[in-house]
Amino acid sequence: DTGVSQDPRHKITKRGQNVTFRCDPISEHNRLYWYRQTLGQGPEFLTYFQNEAQLEKSRLLSDRFSAERPKGSFSTLEIQRTEQGDSAMYLCASSPGVAGENGELFFGEGSRLTVL
Amino acid sequence: RKEVEQDPGPFNVPEGATVAFNCTYSNSASQSFFWYRQDCRKEPKLLMSVYSSGNEDGRFTAQLNRASQYISLLIRDSKLSDSATYLCVVTFSGGYNKLIFGAGTRLAVHP
Numbered sequence: 035d036t037g038v039s040q041d042p043r044h045k046i047t048k049r050g051q052n053v054t055f056r057c058d059p060i061s062e063h064n065r066l067y068w069y070r071q072t073l074g075q076g077p078e079f080l081t082y083f084q085n086e087a088q089l090e091k092s093r094l095l096s097d098r099f100s101a102e103r104p105k106g107s108f109s110t111l112e113i114q115r116t117e118q119g120d121s122a123m124y125l126c127a128s129s130p131g132v133a134g135e136n137g138e139l140f141f142g143e144g145s146r147l148t149v150l
Numbered sequence: 151r152k153e154v155e156q157d158p159g160p161f162n163v164p165e166g167a168t169v170a171f172n173c174t175y176s177n178s179a180s181q182s183f184f185w186y187r188q189d190c191r192k193e194p195k196l197l198m199s200v201y202s203s204g205n206e207d208g209r210f211t212a213q214l215n216r217a218s219q220y221i222s223l224l225i226r227d228s229k230l231s232d233s234a235t236y237l238c239v240v241t242f243s244g245g246y247n248k249l250i251f252g253a254g255t256r257l258a259v260h261p
Contacts, residue, residue: 076251
């Protein structure tokens, strides 16, 4: 399977703990996105990379959240001092070019975070 | 006000019915428009782009009204397999790589 893969698929943690999610995009895609989705809502933009450069970050992303894409391939999203409100599905997506041109983001199956 | 608004539904329709969803967006400088489909507990997938002249893909027709800032999706001859959440997606001027998703409209097609 050469699609977008995310790990872990599920994470249960206690409030105050740190968690890290990994995303491996489709190999030839230079653009990578992180979204968050809660029940009954659409995906909410968090951040975007072009190669290793983080070009945009949502104002919703507090300083407890950090994302990296060190070699322009896989990416990590870390959440420090987790809160119950961080419970959500974290979706990673990639695209081969400018997403707004044809709108096609290829999403992974997501990493579901539950903060107790 | 949300950037992209949709009627959450659910729309419960029988097989063979025609159903239409609308979506409104707040930024008049919006550039590109799309419909995504998300099955239960699955990731979103692109359904179709929405062009100013309107476009059709089989049983699906998408239309854009820039003056009124709304987008529509029409599904004809609904199938059980069309049951899903339909997400309206917009990009805004200056944010061409950032796709903004609506909350989605849920469709349930029954026999």
